[in-house]
Amino acid sequence: xxxxxxxxxxxxxxxxxxxxxxxxxxxxxxxxSIIGSSGSGKTTLLRCxxxxxxxxxxxxxxxxxxxxxAKEEDNYTDNEIRDKRLKMGLVxxxxxxxxxxxxxDNITLAPITRVKKDKSLSKEEKAERIEAIxxxxxxxxxxxxxxxxxxxxxxxxSGGQQQRVAIxxxxxxxxxxxxxxxxxxxxxxxxxxxxxxxxxxxxxxERTMVIVTHEMEFAKNVSDKVIFMADGVIEEMGTxxxxxxxxxxxxxxxxxxxxxxxx
Amino acid sequence: xxxxxxxxTELSGGFVTxxxxxxxxxxxxxxxxxxxxxxxxxxxxxxxxxxxxVVWVLRGTPLMLQVFAIFYxxxxxxxxxxxxxxxxxxxxxxxxxxRFIAALAAFAINxxxxxxxxxRGGIQSISQGQYEAGQVLGMTKSEIFFKIILLxxxxxxIPPMSNEIITLIKDTSLANTIxxxxxxxxxxxxxxxxxxWPLFAAGAFYLIFVGVLTVLFxxxxxxxxxxxx
Ligand SMILES: Nc1ncnc2c1ncn2[C@@H]1O[C@H](COP(=O)(O)OP(=O)(O)OP(=O)(O)O)[C@@H](O)[C@H]1O
Ligand SMILES: [Mg+2]
Numbered sequence: 001x002x003x004x005x006x007x008x009x010x011x012x013x014x015x016x017x018x019x020x021x022x023x024x025x026x027x028x029x030x031x032x033s034i035i036g037s038s039g040s041g042k043t044t045l046l047r048c049x050x051x052x053x054x055x056x057x058x059x060x061x062x063x064x065x066x067x068x069x070a071k072e073e074d075n076y077t078d079n080e081i082r083d084k085r086l087k088m089g090l091v092x093x094x095x096x097x098x099x100x101x102x103x104x105d106n107i108t109l110a111p112i113t114r115v116k117k118d119k120s121l122s123k124e125e126k127a128e129r130i131e132a133i134x135x136x137x138x139x140x141x142x143x144x145x146x147x148x149x150x151x152x153x154x155x156x157x158s159g160g161q162q163q164r165v166a167i168x169x170x171x172x173x174x175x176x177x178x179x180x181x182x183x184x185x186x187x188x189x190x191x192x193x194x195x196x197x198x199x200x201x202x203x204x205x206e207r208t209m210v211i212v213t214h215e216m217e218f219a220k221n222v223s224d225k226v227i228f229m230a231d232g233v234i235e236e237m238g239t240x241x242x243x244x245x246x247x248x249x250x251x252x253x254x255x256x257x258x259x260x261x262x263x
Numbered sequence: 264x265x266x267x268x269x270x271x272t273e274l275s276g277g278f279v280t281x282x283x284x285x286x287x288x289x290x291x292x293x294x295x296x297x298x299x300x301x302x303x304x305x306x307x308x309x310x311x312x313x314x315x316x317v318v319w320v321l322r323g324t325p326l327m328l329q330v331f332a333i334f335y336x337x338x339x340x341x342x343x344x345x346x347x348x349x350x351x352x353x354x355x356x357x358x359x360x361x362r363f364i365a366a367l368a369a370f371a372i373n374x375x376x377x378x379x380x381x382x383r384g385g386i387q388s389i390s391q392g393q394y395e396a397g398q399v400l401g402m403t404k405s406e407i408f409f410k411i412i413l414l415x416x417x418x419x420x421i422p423p424m425s426n427e428i429i430t431l432i433k434d435t436s437l438a439n440t441i442x443x444x445x446x447x448x449x450x451x452x453x454x455x456x457x458x459x460w461p462l463f464a465a466g467a468f469y470l471i472f473v474g475v476l477t478v479l480f481x482x483x484x485x486x487x488x489x490x491x492x
Contacts (some may be wrong), residue, residue, distance in 0.1 A: 050399050077402065086401045096396035099490040100414045109410065110400035155491040173400060 002064070003028040003208045004177055010070075011044055011059035018044045020232040022058070026177075026225065029206040033219035033240075036229035042212040043152060045229070046179045049210070050090045051081055062087045066081045069255070086236050089175030093164040093182040097154040097169075104150040107137040140168045144198050160191030164198050171202075178202070180211045196222075216259050220244050228252045268339050270453060270461050277449030278468045280358060284367060284435040284445060286392045291371035291426065296378025303383055314379075321376035327437050334365040359419055366438035374431060381423045385416040391492075415492040426478040 004026040011019040017042045026032050034042050047053040049060060051068065060068035067084045076084070097106050106115055108130075115129045117123065141147055144164040146157075163183055170178055180199065184192040196218050202209065202220060213219050219226060219240065226243040228236040230251045236243060247253045302314035321329070337343050345361040345368075389412050397407035439448035450465040 011319050052395055054399065082401045084404065085399055088399070090399040092392060092396065094390075094392050096390075096392040098393065098396070099492045100418075110397075110402055113402060113406055113410065153490050169400070 001028045003030070003062065004091055004210070005059075005061040006049075007059045007061075007217070008058065009045070009048060010056045011041075011048055012056055019048070019055075020234050022225060022234060024234060024237060026208060026210070028063075028121045030224040031203055031207075031209045031211065031222055032225045032227065032236055033223040034210065034212045034221055034227045034229060035214070035216070035243075035255070036227075036235075040119065040229040041232045042229055043181055046090065046181050046212060049177075049179060050088050051085050052090075085112075086173055087172035087176045089162070089173060089178040091166050091170050091178070091180045091183050092184050095154075095159070095186070096163055097162055099154050102151045102153050103141065103146065103157070103165050104134070105173055106154070106165055106187045107141065108133050110169075111172055137168070137172055140171050141165075141202070144168050145194070158191060159187045160194045163187065163191075167195075167202075168200060174232060177208045177210060180209065180213070182212055182214060184213070184215060214259070216244065216256070228255065230255075270458070271463070272350075272463055273449045273452070274446060274461060274468065275290070277444055277446040277465075278472075280443065281432070281435045281445040281468075283358065284363065284370065284443070285432050287367050288370040288374055288435070292374035292378055292448045294374035295371060297382055299375055299379035300386065303379060304386070308346060318379060320378075321373050326369070326373050326434060327440055329420070330366055330437055330441055331368040332462070333369040333372075334362065353480060360443070361443050363438070366435075366443050368459060370431070370434065370438075374427065375429055378424070381420050381427065382416070384423075385420040386412065388419060389415055408436055414487075415485035418490075418492050420489040421480060421484050421487070425476070428480075429476055432476070433469060463480045 002025050006022055006024055009019055009022040010017070023030075034045070035176070036042055044053060046244060048055045048068070054073050055070040057070045058068075059066050059070070062194075072208060098109065101109060111133045112130050115126055115133065118126070121129065125260055138147070138150065141150055144167060146161060146164055146168070149157055149161060149165075154165070156164070163186075167183075170204075183199065184195050187195065192215070196215065199209070199211065200218075200222050211219070211222070221240075223240050226238060226240050227234050228243060228247075228251075236247065236249050236252045244256065245255055268388045287354045299314055299318065301317065302310050305311045305314075318439055334345070337345065346364045347361050348356045393411055393415070394407055397411050402410070435445055436447040438445050439451065442448070446465050446468055453461040
């Protein structure tokens with residue numbers, strides 16, 4: 001079953017075309033890695049999927065339903081945009097935790113805010129839901145190995161722990177597709193490992209994920225499908241074996257060669 | 264001795280007026296400043312241009328001039344007259360005189376302009392990532408502002424705000440130019456009778472009040488020390 005389908009997605013900033021017609025699809029429960037050199041448009045692609053940028057052309061469908069149609073995007077109401085965004089989750093390179101909230105509150109802020117303003121719920125129902133959200137947050141926190149940090153503030157935990165909190169914060173909203181934009185690029189190597197481990201564990205939970213990464217080994221291990229982007233187009237797409245062991249295009253060969261250079 | 268107590272009583276009365284002017288100015292100028300800061304940051308060009316001009320005028324001309332203008336112009340131009348309180352409660356009616364209301368309006372508008380620039384600086388210093396994190400979690404613009412951004416802004420602007428607010432208590436003395444009977448006005452009355460020391464006593468009132476404010480601001484800073492933003 002196709003979970004994510006992107007057709008002819010285009011995006012320009014001023015006169016520079018950053019996405020020059022992106023087409024691909026992703027099966028449910030599969031993991032897609034997107035690799036490519038700096039400036040090739042990977043972040044812009046994820047931002048378009050999460051409606052942080054308006055696409056100029058093209059469509060994005062989730063679970064068979066068109067959620068973004070570039071022609072219509074100007075007409076979406078704020079409410080519609082929020083509902084569409086909730087189908088996607090996004091984990092940022094810079095974590096972007098909320099500094100004034102402790103770990104647990106970072107995770108529960110958005111869902112609790114939603115419950116509180118739901119007029120169809122009675123006071124008791126709200127209290128019940130909020131308790132449920134908190135206990136679910138604790139479960140998720142445990143699954144990313146951070147139970148004992150529930151009441152710590154972001155400034156009191158390491159970058160790797162912050163990123164795991166950011167993952168938990170995205171998970172509690174149960175997005176159909178979870179996107180990661182270079183989740184480990186801001187981290188030291190030893191902290192990278194713990195975050196990648198958490199992402200790998202998510203794969204067993206039937207989660208559909210799109211991961212932009214520079215970690216080639218990780219991409220090779222965790223992905224069902226790999227896209228190599230260059231200059232705003234999909235230069236090559238295939239299984240990890242096809243991409244990493246039998247690259248066809250010269251650009252991909254050069255990219256893989258370069259990424260294997262260890263100084 | 265009787266004279267001494269008499270002076271202190273008069274000065275205290277003036278001080279109460281100064282402090283009332285101070286509090287009501289804050290009460291009005293803080294939200295008004297926030298609104299102006301949103302206007303200057305608006306993507307709607309005419310609105311942001313207009314509010315920038317307003318801020319320029321308010322910060323670019325002397326506050327004393329603005330006090331005069333706001334007190335005298337409405338009457339001179341036959342626009343409206345500043346309301347006169349008429350509750351029958353004498354203290355109330357004389358304290359919140361027409362002149363007091365005019366001075367309050369001038370201070371509130373002037374300080375709103377200064378505050379708006381501090382708010383704008385604070386709001387713009389918050390990283391885009393904080394807004395985007397809220398957006399991808401499905402929060403509305405106002406939820407993002409009030410639940411995520413505002414407290415971080417408050418933490419960052421406490422030092423510049425405390426500066427402005429400390430200036431405000433001393434600026435209330437400008438109201439004496441339109442005969443609002445605040446602290447400096449009362450002290451000046453004694454000076455005209457040949458008594459100089461009440462002026463210094465008035466200075467002590469300001470000093471003590473600023474001392475209290477300083478302690479409060481330090482407390483607020485400490486209170487927000489638990490997170491880094
Ligand atoms: N808001 C923007 N305004 C103008 N140009 C932009 C904007 N965002 C991105 N770009 C440009 O679009 C191009 C693609 O950027 P993007 O961030 O998508 O690349 P990337 O593949 O994520 O790179 P990296 O690996 O360095 O993160 C770059 O040339 C960048 O300068
Ligand atoms: Mg990027």
